[in-house]
Amino acid sequence: MIALLIRDLKLSVRAGGGFGLGLAFFLIVTVLVPFGVGPESGLLGKIAPGVLWLGALLSCLLSLDRIFALDWEDGSLDLLATSPLPLEGVAAAKAMAHWLTTGLPLTLAAPFLGILLNLPQSGFGWLTLSLAIGTPALSVIGTFAAALIVGVKRGGLLLSILVLPLYVPTLIFGAEVARRGSAGMEVLPPVLLLAGISLGAVAILPFVSALVLRINLR
C-alpha cells in the first residue's frame, strides 16, 4: 500500500502530473475573481473565504480523472486488482495520494492567496484549518466518482456533474467555518460537522470505491 502510494506520488510529481497544475489553477482562479467582482477591498475580504473554498474545490476536481484513468488505460489497474493488496486498500491509497498532491498543497497555499483577496486577519487560521479538515473528504468523494466513470471514455465532464452535487455539504460547512472564523463568530459547530463529514467519508467511501472498481473490472 505504501509502495503504491509512493508510486502515485512520484507519477504525479514527475511527468507533468496534476501536482503543479492544480496549484496554478487555484492561483489563476483567485487572481481572476477581483477582475470579475471589482477591486473594492471590503467586498473582496467578505467573499474571500467562499472564493478560496470554491477555488480549492475546483482545483481538486481538475485532477480527479487522473486518479484511475491512466492506470485503467495501461492495464495496471487490473494488475492492482489481482495483487495481494485488497482493492479497498488501493482506493484508499489512491485517495491519499490525491490528497497529498492536491489537498495538502492547496491548504498550504490558501493563506497566501487569502492575502491577495484581503482576507480578514482572524480568518487565516480558520481557513487553513477548514481546508485541512475538508480536503480529505473532497479527495475520497472524488476517488469514488472517478472509480464510477473509470470505464467511460472522456469522462471528465461527466465526472464533474457527478461529483459536484456530492461536494455540496463539504463546501457548505467548510466555507461556513472560514466565513464565521473571519467574521469572528462561533466556529465550533461547523468545524465539528465538517470533521464528521470528512471522517465519515474517509471511513466508508474507500469500500464503496472498491465495490465500484470491481463492477467496472468485471
Add this chain to the structure above:
Amino acid sequence: MASIWEYANPLKFMRLTDRVLPWVSVLAAASLVIGLIWGFFFTPDDYRQGSTVKIIYLHVPSALMAINAWFMMLVASLIWLIRRHHVSALAAKAAAPVGVVMTVIALLTGAIWGQPMWGTWWAWDPRLTSFLILFLFYLGYIALWEAIEDADTAADLTAVLCLVGSVFAVLSRYAVNFWNQGLHQGASLSLDKEENVADVFYLPLLVCIAGFVLLFLSLVLLRTRTEIRLRRTKALIAREGMADA
C-alpha cells in the same frame, strides 16, 4: 403462493402491467382533471394570497413526487443490488426522468408563485436550495446511465450512485438548513392536523396528489415497459447478428 417477487419476472411483469396500465392512466387522468378543475375554479381565493394560492395544486404534489421518485429509485436500486432483478433496475432508470420533470415543475411553479408573493423568483432558502441540489443529483444519475454502454454495469454503477447520492442528498438538506434561514412556509400537509391548510383547499389538494401519484405510476410503468421491450429488441438484433456472421 403469489408473492411480489413473481413480478420480477419480465414476462409476468409485462402481462400484469398490460392489464393494469390502462386503468392506472385513466384514473390518473380523471383525478388530475377533477382535482385541478375543482382546485382552480371551485375554491375561494385566499384572503391574503389572492388567486395565486391555487398554484398549490401543482406545486405541492409535484414536489412530493420529486422526492418520492428518488426514494422509489433508491428502493429499486437496493432491490437490484441485493436480488438482481432486472425489472427493478429498469424501473429505477425509468423513474429518473419523471422525477427530474417533477422537480422542475416544483421549482418553476414555486418561482411563479414566489414572484408576486415574496417579490422574487428565487431565494436561497433551504427548501428551494435543496430542491435545486436534488435536481443536480437527478442530472448526474441520468448522465451516468447514458454514459455507460454495458447494461448490467450501468445498472450496478447507477444503483451505487443512487445509494451514495441519497446519503449526500440528506446531508445536503441539513447542511443547507444550517447555512441559511428559511423564507418558505412550513409543511402545508402533515398528519398533525393543526398545521394543515384549510379544508376547502385540502380536499382538492388530496385529489391532485392522488392524481400525481397515479400519473407518476403510469409513466414509470410505461417507461419500464419500453425499457424491457428495448432490451428484448437489442437481444433479438444481437441474435440476428450472430446468425449472419
